[in-house]
Amino acid sequence: MHVMRGIKSTHDGFVASSRKRFVKKDPSHGNVDALRAEIENGSRLHLARGITLLESTKQSDKKVGQEILTSLLPKTGNCIRIGITGVPGAGKSTFIEAFGLMLADMGFKVAVLAIDPSSTLTGGSILGDKTRMEELARHENAFIRPSPSAGTLGGVHKKTRETMLLCEAAGYDVILIETVGVGQGETIVRGMVDYFLLLVLTGAGDELQGMKKGIMELTDGIVVHKNDGNNKPLVKKTVREYTRILHMLQPASPNWTSTAKPVSSIERTGLEEVWETILEFKQAMKESNHWEIRRQHQTRDWFHSMIKDHLIDSFYAEEGKKTEVKALEEELLEGHVTVSSAIERLFSS
Secondary structure, eight states, X not given: OOOOOOOOOOSOOOBOOTTSOOOOSOTTTTOHHHHHHHHHTTOHHHHHHHHHHHHOSSHHHHHHHHHHXXXXXXXXXXXXXXXXXXXXXXXXXXXXXXXXXXXXXXXXXXXXXXXXXBOTTTOSBSSTTSOOSHHHHTSTTEEEEEEEOTTOGGGXXXXXXXXXXXXXXXXXXXXXXXXXXXXXXXXXXHTTOSEEEEXXXXXXXXHHHTSOHHHHTTOSEEEEOOOOGGGHHHHHHHHHHHHHHHHHSOOSSTTOOOEEEEOBTXXXXXXXXXXXXXXXXXXXXXXXXXXXXXXHHHHHHHHHHHHHHHHHHHHHHXXXXXXXXXXXXXXXXXXXXXXXXXXXXXXHX
């Protein structure tokens, strides 16, 4: 099987933390072209600066970030986007580090967008200031970007899609998006990746009791993790159980049958098989033209989602709206008005 060649980066390695402010001044004063050129040349430092601009709440930063991203759009799209989810304790970060290291050693440039849970008090990233995936972070072909979920459903930051595009423009071959693995958020990640991978542990029967059928129907592949030591017989049995279940479900992608693979991130076994399966998936989707069709649908859905977000933001930005909403909430709780009447008053004022 032919494997595409990656481009090695020669820049110093680091983890780009979402908590650190790389851009302290508006770079629009003569620095935009330089920043864009450095991103295109693969500089991880400048890539982190570009992402910081996109994530900024400052209007001038956002404007510059969008200007840079727009100019780099022709350089995007030449990668494989992989979403990775799983139940708590499944070892997502451990798997991503082992998988990412294997790909980086093969010459691929690997970007990891790790979506951390947000603090309900500060809205910041709980895990963002901790160094995760240390070995992968030191690899010259890797870029890791922790990002707070900022309250977005499923822990997916609003700017994750744009961050992904900027990484593609910087020449990354594989983008891994790690989710917090909760509730409906998986559908959001499914809507921005090419291949959706679910990590599970042994005991498929017990685990499926608490797993929605919906998430199984979103997956293009399953990894039964921690296939090491005394756990190997149980993993083998679990792989058979998931394989049987997957054959009974509606496939997530046309002309593709999802499979379950045993993997040990500690012993580094099964990782190559997962990658080969992903490449087979890409070939099958390209031959059926579904690869581009899915990406077009995702872009369209993203556009409509952003319309809704913008309308909500614009609504609350109107002078007096937050105060009016608060007053109507109190009337609702006191039983003085119905929800429908409150809405009528809110939008007729």
